[in-house]
Amino acid sequence: MRRRSFLTLGASVPLFSVFSSSGCSSSDSGPAMDSGAPLDSSTDTGADANVADTSADAIAEADVTPSLETLPALPLLKNESTTPGLFQATLRAAPIKLPFLGGTTEFWAYNGSVPGPMVVVREGDRVKIRLENGLASQPTIIHWHGLEIPPDQDGLPMSAIAAGKTFDYDFTIPEGTAGTYWYHPHPHMLTAEQAARGLAGVFLILPKGADPLPAYEEKVLMIEDLKLAADGSIADSDAKDRMNGREGNHLVINGAEKPTIAITAGTKQRWRIINACSARFFRFTIPGHKLTLVGTDGGLLGAPVEVDEVFLAPAMRAEIIVTGTGSAGSRVAVKSLSYDRGRMIGNLISLDTDLATLAYRDDAPGTSPAIPTTLRPITALAAGPKVQRIEFAEALVSGEMTFLINGKSWDMARIDWTEQVGVTTEWDVVNTGNMDHPFHAHGGSFQIVSRTIGGVTTPETLLAWRDMANTKSTETVRIRMRLPTTGLRVVHCHILEHENQGMMATFDVKA
């Protein structure tokens, strides 16, 4: 089986890649996802049935570009069920030592892999995943970021389990929610540390019916930000990290630093990009290439939009079509452009950064089907019966910076406001602070209606399902959200250090 040779090859070229401890074992890794074929169903339990056979390609690339690593495939979380429509698996969070940057780093990982294994399920599937907390002493819980599932399955801090305990998730994937999601820990005041130490993974929902997009070659790009100390260990967060949000010294995609992504001239590829960083804001672009935005946090758009760049605040996702307009054998940097996210300790301006290399294969140019002009219907939500104000603030309290929502630090025992199930709610997310705060709501998807800054209101022109909305200093973002289930939900800033320090609020969705 050639996938094994690919992973073995990867392990023998230890440049920057983080590998699964079980990476050479085909039984654990499942089908490779750096795929030359479209993704296939979760309910397929045959480990090899959908193996994307790009290993020969990977070997050729490694031969010609020894200084850059091919984008690693994400391991798949293997479905242990043989029942159609049921996905059953275990995720164990535990410390593990993995080779990285020529040394060894202790990560905290799901099933020994950084990023964690990718979950691939289908709309309508029942998902039964057991979480085992193998961490030495901390409680943990998994939040399925963006999934529209009941509050007791959502992984709220209130659901955290102690070290050594297990939590059995059991939920059904709602129809109409196909898209690119992810999972990460959410225990009170410990989310930032656990994510920084490696606990996060991709969660893909495939459509139940036919995919509106043709079967382009697919890539999943999980961008993470690792901060290593001089000895190769994951660095502890310092005061600056807690104030600004933690930025690391190694941006990695699927565990590889500045990997090479192969494309055949003339063809199109579908990229699913996940910003899993705590405080990195990307203006994702490929110079000389038009990108086609086809999806956001909550799945496909109504129609594709041609763009020069894609903005990804922390926790945001995008699906784009990359059209290989370059020539065979050429290479171009995949970049993030400079971005100013305000002021806290210093001015928070990131410079142009190379994220990866798009490398055109030497083979003969190919072709791909055209991108459909429409993808799926999205109906704009109507205005709600009230407008709830949700205000992000930074405040000095007793000489210490605190991060607040509506003037309060999160309290697990407090309900901050109520909503009514089945009624669209309208929220004004107001940023009175000095820096960007990326807003996240649990429990489903919302639509951005408008943005107001400097007294000027700009209607949002892109009708899209999201669970993230970035707010800039002094900006108000109006959103509308559907609330399909009752129970407690939270909203918070997705700079995880801010969430840790209280920038979170609880609302109760009443029957």
Ligand SMILES: [Cu+2]
């Ligand atoms: Cu924040």
